[in-house]
Amino acid sequence: MEDLQGELRALTAGIRTHLEARARAGLLGVSRAPCPRMNRAGDEPANALATPAAEVQPLTDPADLETAFASDSEPPLPHAGHGLTLVRAELGDCQRCKLAKGRKHIVFGTGNPEAHLMFVGEGPGADEDAQGEPFVGAAGQLLTKMIQAMHLAREDVYICNVIKCRPPGNRDPEPDEVAACEPFLKKQIAVVQPRVIVALGKFAAHLLTGEHTPITRLRGNLKHYQGIPVMPTYHPAFLLRDESRKGEAWHDLKEVMALLKHMGV
Numbered sequence: 133m134e135d136l137q138g139e140l141r142a143l144t145a146g147i148r149t150h151l152e153a154r155a156r157a158g159l160l161g162v163s164r165a166p167c168p169r170m171n172r173a174g175d176e177p178a179n180a181l182a183t184p185a186a187e188v189q190p191l192t193d194p195a196d197l198e199t200a201f202a203s204d205s206e207p208p209l210p211h212a213g214h215g216l217t218l219v220r221a222e223l224g225d226c227q228r229c230k231l232a233k234g235r236k237h238i239v240f241g242t243g244n245p246e247a248h249l250m251f252v253g254e255g256p257g258a259d260e261d262a263q264g265e266p267f268v269g270a271a272g273q274l275l276t277k278m279i280q281a282m283h284l285a286r287e288d289v290y291i292c293n294v295i296k297c298r299p300p301g302n303r304d305p306e307p308d309e310v311a312a313c314e315p316f317l318k319k320q321i322a323v324v325q326p327r328v329i330v331a332l333g334k335f336a337a338h339l340l341t342g343e344h345t346p347i348t349r350l351r352g353n354l355k356h357y358q359g360i361p362v363m364p365t366y367h368p369a370f371l372l373r374d375e376s377r378k379g380e381a382w383h384d385l386k387e388v389m390a391l392l393k394h395m396g397v
């Protein structure tokens with residue numbers, strides 16, 4: 133009986149640690165859908181970019197974590213979730229570049245702080261600026277479909293951008309803005325320690341690979357950032373403008389799936 137109670141206490145502490153990590157990463161919801169794994173044999177969907185979204189049941193209040201998992205012994209803070217909290221705290225009410233003037237929200241990042249797979253885009257658009265979360269507009273909906281086509285959910289991966297504030301009129305980020313903001317992306321990568329990064333579009337691809345060839349030539353060619361494999365591919369916003377490129381992007385994502393499977397994750 134004591135063994136059983138001990139196991140229950142350990143299980144409760146583990147669940148609490150996991151949910152607190154998700155809460156600190158901004159994930160106040162739990163997917164009730166089955167969590168499919170990408171390494172099941174032959175399970176590529178027929179229409180890979182049209183998989184329906186997983187149902188997410190929001191927790192009613194973050195404070196529920198405290199009452200639901202009240203315990204005498206507090207588990208230690210999870211490393212990656214705590215690390216991202218520290219990086220976000222260091223960013224603060226950032227005024228390090230001129231993009232601070234026009235923004236509504238700093239769009240830091242979202243997802244699993246211990247994700248094996250990380251997506252890095254360019255910068256927030258109007259929807260992301262309004263909501264404070266990356267990839268929530270039309271391009272974000274396509275990215276969600278791309279992630280689901282890989283047999284993953286948004287909350288399984290980590291998603292962020294090179295630039296954390298919206299450039300006016302959605303113009304390209306300028307070199308001084310990239311230089312001011314990129315240290316925080318690099319800290320996010322250092323904390324999350326993904327096994328593979330997908331660089332969405334030329335800004336992320338150029339920054340992470342150090343190569344400045346056009347994205348049409350760079351995509352699909354596996355590169356590395358600090359020893360982490362980086363797959364450059366098209367930005368979802370570009371795919372919305374030129375749907376004929378979706379096949380190439382899907383090819384790149386399948387390469388990433390194969391690589392993760394080869395790594396055993």
Ligand code: SF4
Binds near residue numbers: 223232296312
């Ligand atoms: S874009 Fe980055 S560096 Fe510039 S103000 Fe926003 S958070 Fe700071």
